[in-house]
Amino acid sequence: MLPCYPPAIKRVRLRPRLRRPRQEVILYVLPAEGLFPLREPADVTRALSSYQRHYRGPTPFPRFATALVRAANLAGPRFAARLPSEWRP
16 A cells, blocks of 8 residues: 555655765965965975075064975875975974
8 A cells, every 4th residue: 555645745755865075175374364385395495496496475484484394294295205304304
C-alpha cells in the first residue's frame, strides 16, 4: 500500500549535492596589509625580493623577516626550505 500524503505536501525529488572544489588557504606574510601571499614555495623568495625592491610601507625589514619566517614555517617544510640559509634554525 502506498503512503497517503495530504494534498498540500508533495514529494520532492532531491538532487545530489554538488561537490564544490576545496578552497585554497592562502597565507599572507603581512596579513593586515594583504601583501605577499604564499601560495607555492617559490613565493617565499618572490616575497623577499619584492619587499627589497618595491615595498614602501610602514613595516620595517626586521618585522617583515620575522613574519616571513613565521608564515613559511606555518605553510610547511617545502616553504621553509626556500628561506635564506642564515634565517633557518
